[in-house]
Amino acid sequence: MSTRVFVVDDHELFRSGVRSELGHDLRIVGDAGSVDEAVPAILASSPDVVLLDVHMAGGGGRAVIEAVRSQQPSIRFLALSVSDAAEDVIGIIRAGARGYVTKSISAEELTSAVRRIHEGDSVFSPRLAGFVLDAFAGEAPQPMDPELDLLSRREREVLRYIARGYAYKEVAHELHISVKTVETHVSAVLRKLQLSSRYELTRWAADRRLV
């Protein structure tokens, strides 16, 4: 059964582009151009994966995630944006998106990213890996919860490879571990990113003073 996808983006041209590109391999069950339109439509069609624009009037992708997750927590989100502002990226992940890719991604890469999200994996683009490494850089002065506020050595290694442009499979090969283990590490990082109360995460985003 092919993955059921819902596209939320306030640019009609972009939506139709994605529909035609992904339509061959995935099933597009609907699309929406605004937050208000998207939430009821997503709840009605209950897709497997929602492709979500970060920037939209009325609260952006975060608002959609927050409204949908409280009712149907099984729906997964992949953030898709032209913005590489660190704040946006970290923000949407902390709201609950399972991954982040930029809109310049190729159709094949996007298809495979959607599939991986559907299977419960997370999708880290090199840029996201870089942001996370930056956010967790340095010693936490007083980690509230070392389990959440620090990356393990192995997680750091995996993120570095991803930032260097390695696919999960290649990371597994380099570190002599299974692809499944790489995915476990990345999911753990994602969880830390979402749950850590680490002060640096917010301060770091504020320091960069990105729009």
Added chain:
Amino acid sequence: MADVRARGPSVTAGARPVAADARAVRPRLQRSRSDRLIGGVAGGIARHLGIDSVAVRLAFIVLSFALGFGAVCYVLLWLLAPLEEPSAVQPATEFRAPGRRLMGGLVLMAIGLILLLWITGLWFGGEQGWPLVLAAIGFAVLWARRGDERRGGSRWTLSQLGSPLESVVTGQVSLPRIAIGSLLIVIGMGVFLAANTSLAAAGNVLLAMIVAIGGAALLAGPWVWNMGRQLVEERSSRVRSEARAEMAAHLHDSVLQTLALIQRSAAPREMASLARTQERELRAWLYGRAPDVSGVRLRDAIDAMAGRLERQHQVRVEAVVVGDAEMDDQLRALVGAVSEAVANAARHSGSTAISVYVEVEADAVSAFVRDQGGGFDPDAVPADRRGIADSIIGRMERRGGSAAVHSRLGAGTEVVLRLPRKPA
């Protein structure tokens, strides 16, 4: 597109700075640096009103005969009006702080003025006059303007008045000045009250109140005034940054999206690369990294390098930088080597996307340049490729760093650079 409609309000908001400009046609009242005999007050007023400064000076002198009104106005404006920012066009020599000679002249003028008032009978008499002079001196000690107009420097100096008191209270520290200034004002007020107790008893309470209010105004007035002015300045700068943020949001939703679309379309490679370059530059501007400062921080230098090579070779260069540092010779060498490695990959690998990853650590900087192209067999290297690899390796080793090239047929190539950082 859809959101041009939705973003309607931001367009009107964008017009705000224009309105602000129109208001600014009349220059703010600032003390002039260039057109200045004493404090630059007359020059500033002349500029503000668009009239000749000589007329303003004459007006001050004439008004000074009316119970010293002009002189009092002048001193107040001197204290309250900000000194204009030094302009880059004017040579620095044009502005000279009032020297000792000028100060001497000022003191003589003041004495002359007082004598003149005394002789003509306009002076309100020694008994009531001297306490006021005392209070005025206290006021001057307290509120002589800061040497520099910028906020944050909480240090107050007397340099603007250049008063003889400077040698007594060795400037700089505000505490003794506050003490002395307050003391002078309080004494002045006290003496004034004591000298006037002969007035009708009924008026005493009222007089005491007026004197107290006057004293309080002398003590705290300029401070309140300054606070108000800072509030206004802060508000206008906030308005500016809000307008900028709104414009950024607007551009983000229009231009950046369009550029992303062009990249996705089946346009020729050159078109996509052009759009990518535009996007990169626009983004750098929007998110506060002005193009003209690129090369100052490592992150900007890497971004600029990636943009340049994308244009030259029509490949996608995905650059990720973790951490950041000021550029120095070491880092310039590193960026140069990274640039060579990327160019090399673009020419030989056949890959359309090249990943660059740079990480700044406490004692070293690492860089990885990776392509997903054909790779090569290190044992059967073409001569030209070998040469470039050598130049990269040589460049790193001269700086105390290292470089390695990993490649396997069919699995792409990665160049790994590592350079120790100069001890700060």
